[in-house]
Amino acid sequence: MAYLDNFILIALPYVALTVFLIGSIYKYTHRKFQFSSLSSEFLEGRRLFYGSVPFHWGILVVFCGHLTALLIPRGILAWNSQPVRLMVLEITGFIFGISMLVGLINLIIRRYTTPRLRPVTNAMDLVIYILLFLQTFAGLWIAYSFRWGSSWFATLLTPYLYSIFTLHPDTTAVALLPWPVKAHIAGAYLIIGILPFSRLVHLLVLPLNYLWRPYQQVIWNWDKKKVRNKKTPWSLQRPENT
Amino acid sequence: MDVRSQIAMVFHLDKCIGCHTCSIACKNIWTDRKGAEYMWWNNVETKPGTGYPSKWEDQEIYKGGWGKRNGKIHLKGAGKRRGLVNIFYNPNLPVIDDYYEPFTYKYLDLIESPQGDDQPTARPVSLITGKPIDIKMGPNWDDDLGGTPDYARNDPNMKNITPEEQEVMFQLEKMAMFYLPRICNHCLNPACVASCPSGAIYKRGEDGIVLINQQVCRAWRMCVTACPYKKSYFNWHTGKSEKCILCYPRLEAGLAPACMHSCVGRIRYLGVLLYDADRIEEAASADDKDLIKSQMDIILDPFDEDVIKAAKENGIADSTLHAAQASPIYKFVKQWGLALPLHPEFRTLPMLFYIPPLLPVMASVKKVDNTTEADKKAPLAKKWNNDWIYDTSTEELWGKLEQIRFPLKYIASLFSAGDEDVIKEVWKKLMAVRIHRRRVTVGDITNEKADNTLSEAGINAEMADAIYALTSLPKFEERFVIPAAHREQAIEMMDFTGDTKGATGFGFKSKVKRGV
Numbered sequence: 082m083a084y085l086d087n088f089i090l091i092a093l094p095y096v097a098l099t100v101f102l103i104g105s106i107y108k109y110t111h112r113k114f115q116f117s118s119l120s121s122e123f124l125e126g127r128r129l130f131y132g133s134v135p136f137h138w139g140i141l142v143v144f145c146g147h148l149t150a151l152l153i154p155r156g157i158l159a160w161n162s163q164p165v166r167l168m169v170l171e172i173t174g175f176i177f178g179i180s181m182l183v184g185l186i187n188l189i190i191r192r193y194t195t196p197r198l199r200p201v202t203n204a205m206d207l208v209i210y211i212l213l214f215l216q217t218f219a220g221l222w223i224a225y226s227f228r229w230g231s232s233w234f235a236t237l238l239t240p241y242l243y244s245i246f247t248l249h250p251d252t253t254a255v256a257l258l259p260w261p262v263k264a265h266i267a268g269a270y271l272i273i274g275i276l277p278f279s280r281l282v283h284l285l286v287l288p289l290n291y292l293w294r295p296y297q298q299v300i301w302n303w304d305k306k307k308v309r310n311k312k313t314p315w316s317l318q319r320p321e322n323t
Numbered sequence: 324m325d326v327r328s329q330i331a332m333v334f335h336l337d338k339c340i341g342c343h344t345c346s347i348a349c350k351n352i353w354t355d356r357k358g359a360e361y362m363w364w365n366n367v368e369t370k371p372g373t374g375y376p377s378k379w380e381d382q383e384i385y386k387g388g389w390g391k392r393n394g395k396i397h398l399k400g401a402g403k404r405r406g407l408v409n410i411f412y413n414p415n416l417p418v419i420d421d422y423y424e425p426f427t428y429k430y431l432d433l434i435e436s437p438q439g440d441d442q443p444t445a446r447p448v449s450l451i452t453g454k455p456i457d458i459k460m461g462p463n464w465d466d467d468l469g470g471t472p473d474y475a476r477n478d479p480n481m482k483n484i485t486p487e488e489q490e491v492m493f494q495l496e497k498m499a500m501f502y503l504p505r506i507c508n509h510c511l512n513p514a515c516v517a518s519c520p521s522g523a524i525y526k527r528g529e530d531g532i533v534l535i536n537q538q539v540c541r542a543w544r545m546c547v548t549a550c551p552y553k554k555s556y557f558n559w560h561t562g563k564s565e566k567c568i569l570c571y572p573r574l575e576a577g578l579a580p581a582c583m584h585s586c587v588g589r590i591r592y593l594g595v596l597l598y599d600a601d602r603i604e605e606a607a608s609a610d611d612k613d614l615i616k617s618q619m620d621i622i623l624d625p626f627d628e629d630v631i632k633a634a635k636e637n638g639i640a641d642s643t644l645h646a647a648q649a650s651p652i653y654k655f656v657k658q659w660g661l662a663l664p665l666h667p668e669f670r671t672l673p674m675l676f677y678i679p680p681l682l683p684v685m686a687s688v689k690k691v692d693n694t695t696e697a698d699k700k701a702p703l704a705k706k707w708n709n710d711w712i713y714d715t716s717t718e719e720l721w722g723k724l725e726q727i728r729f730p731l732k733y734i735a736s737l738f739s740a741g742d743e744d745v746i747k748e749v750w751k752k753l754m755a756v757r758i759h760r761r762r763v764t765v766g767d768i769t770n771e772k773a774d775n776t777l778s779e780a781g782i783n784a785e786m787a788d789a790i791y792a793l794t795s796l797p798k799f800e801e802r803f804v805i806p807a808a809h810r811e812q813a814i815e816m817m818d819f820t821g822d823t824k825g826a827t828g829f830g831f832k833s834k835v836k837r838g839v
């Protein structure tokens with residue numbers, strides 16, 4: 082058991098995070114063309130709605146929940162100190178988890194029953210579907226049977242994750258958690274590890290700067306004024322090639 | 324005043340013969356690859372008709388272009404709020420069936436089928452799935468008014484035309500049509516650029532060409548919705564959007580874009596326009612009825628001293644200024660006021676202008692008795708009992724403007740946001756040129772009548788001759804006045820141009836591969 086624990090809780094995260102970091106940087110610098118959400122809405126635009134929308138909104142909220150527990154565990158614990166608020170948090174999370182699962186199932190059915198989507202589906206898509214499905218299912222199961230996840234995440238998992246990030250892995254507390262939780266943790270690492278090599282890369286390039294950039298964009302090959310100014314040295318007249 | 328230069332275009336619709344040479348030239352160079360089979364960066368549609376993709380002009384369906392609310396413009400179907408909220412599922416995205424499912428035939432079956440009782444056939448197969456399909460639609464399915472009940476009658480521009488008027492339009496003997504070749508307009512206020520969440524689409528500062536950086540496009544597919552002309556296409560194979568690149572590699576080398584170079588009717592003109600970039604938003608926010616005027620207003624006079632000075636300060640090269648002064652576009656659009664933007668009400672300030680067609684409008688059909696004529700010519704030939712002739716004689720043309728076969732409203736809905744006076748003015752000029760030239764060449768029109776029409780149209784004989792010369796007799800160099808690209812300053816010769824642009828068309832440096 083201890084070996085397995087050590088593998089899942091110590092070896093796997095480091096391997097996954099390393100692969101994730103190197104993989105993403107390499108892909109972004111050398112294979113930027115492959116950064117795409119690979120949307121298939123153009124080939125099938127009706128059933129996508131019932132999959133993509135519940136799935137994405139679900140995962141967005143659930144992911145933010147996990148992130149909050151990681152970043153401000155005390156905030157979560159303070160919030161949870163009142164039973165009503167705890168219930169609100171847990172039920173909200175659960176509902177969005179369900180929406181994620183329903184969306185995912187719709188997406189899987191859609192992808193494998195629409196002939197037009199076959200040419201744009203590959204093996205990695207299948208791997209992701211399986212991983213995401215198991216992960217979502219495990220998450221819901223944990224939320225339902227091992228209460229209350231939001232609280233023990235903040236008290237047990239957050240310190241463990243910090244210990245991983247600070248390179249002093251401490252698994253004493255986490256090792257005692259039931260196996261579905263460990264499976265969920267392992268699933269998360271796996272997903273992080275394959276993220277740069279799958280269509281999931283699109284979440285590394287969320288277009289957030291759209292919010293503050295001006296609508297219109299003009300790009301000049303060279304600084305139009307400087308390049309024609311006779312005083313500019315010849316070496317600077319040459320435009321950058323980026 | 325922020326003077327910039329823009330490569331602009333004029334298409335003279337009376338000259339288009341609907342041969343689709345332009346589309347084929349473009350297809351051969353740029354879109355003959357997997358995922359792009361269905362794309363026609365250049366397409367020629369028959370009007371009236373629903374066009375490509377089907378009903379693209381109907382923004383109730385596609386929510387393309389800009390709308391105006393409280394004096395400010397906003398993207399109808401995309402933008403910061405709508406675009407990001409709808410990023411998981413874009414409700415206004417045209418899908419492949421709105422264009423057509425690309426197909427080929429299994430030609431090999433004709434050769435390789437085993438011997439049998441039946442003739443082998445080449446069945447159509449989908450270029451997406453590779454499976455046999457029943458072809459429902461293909462490129463130019465409605466060419467030359469084919470399938471009128473399904474296509475021409477569903478033209479979105481018919482909205483304001485009463486059923487009675489439509490009946491008149493579609494009477495078999497009276498039916499008229501014209502061709503509308505379309506490419507990306509390389510707009511001054513491009514909706515595609517504004518809608519792209521990743522910022523992959525940009526306008527080139529030097530010549531205003533709008534491009535999509537293939538490395539930055541992430542398949543959020545907002546541009547496809549936002550472009551009201553549906554000239555940004557989604558490549559289903561690569562997961563990237565693509566659009567007309569105005570053959571910039573050719574332009575930079577001083578060559579005309581392939582569609583224009585190959586145009587059989589020589590309907591296409593290309594040249595530089597100078598415009599004031601500070602006033603783009605103002606021009607795009609004008610009231611519907613002032614849109615054309617406001618767009619014309621920001622186009623600057625390349626002979627004006629102040630404009631030249633400001634342009635030089637802005638780093639515009641002398642060679643570009645000379646090109647702007649010799650530009651056929653400036654003449655057609657500003658000096659002569661003959662060319663109009665397509666659907667100005669979309670507010671993207673398109674830089675492709677059309678000279679509205681006069682021919683299908685002025686020509687009438689007459690019932691004649693041609694048996695004696697025919698007997699004389701070919702006594703042995705079969706006699707067609709077709710006694711309708713297409714009459715384009717110029718006499719009394721002017722009087723017929725009100726009884727034309729194409730309702731003025733229809734043309735106005737295409738080229739002037741519904742303002743009929745604008746179209747009338749252009750037609751008057753076109754007609755006056757014809758009458759003036761008829762006086763000169765045939766001589767069966769009195770001087771008085773010709774001069775009257777000219778002055779009524781607000782032009783003089785000299786101008787009419789110039790219009791005639793540039794319309795009917797232009798040489799290659801007069802149709803295409805391409806400024807030097809000064810790429811020697813932009814990119815060193817050593818570099819692979821694809822590195823710098825990252826835009827469609829150069830082939831992909833990394834393999835097109837989905838997933839891993």
Ligand code: SF4
Nearest residue numbers: 507508510514515550
């Ligand atoms: S026509 Fe469409 S794709 Fe072309 S610049 Fe205008 S908005 Fe963009």
Ligand code: SF4
Nearest residue numbers: 339342343345586588
């Ligand atoms: S090549 Fe010219 S004449 Fe022929 S369809 Fe195209 S625009 Fe019209």
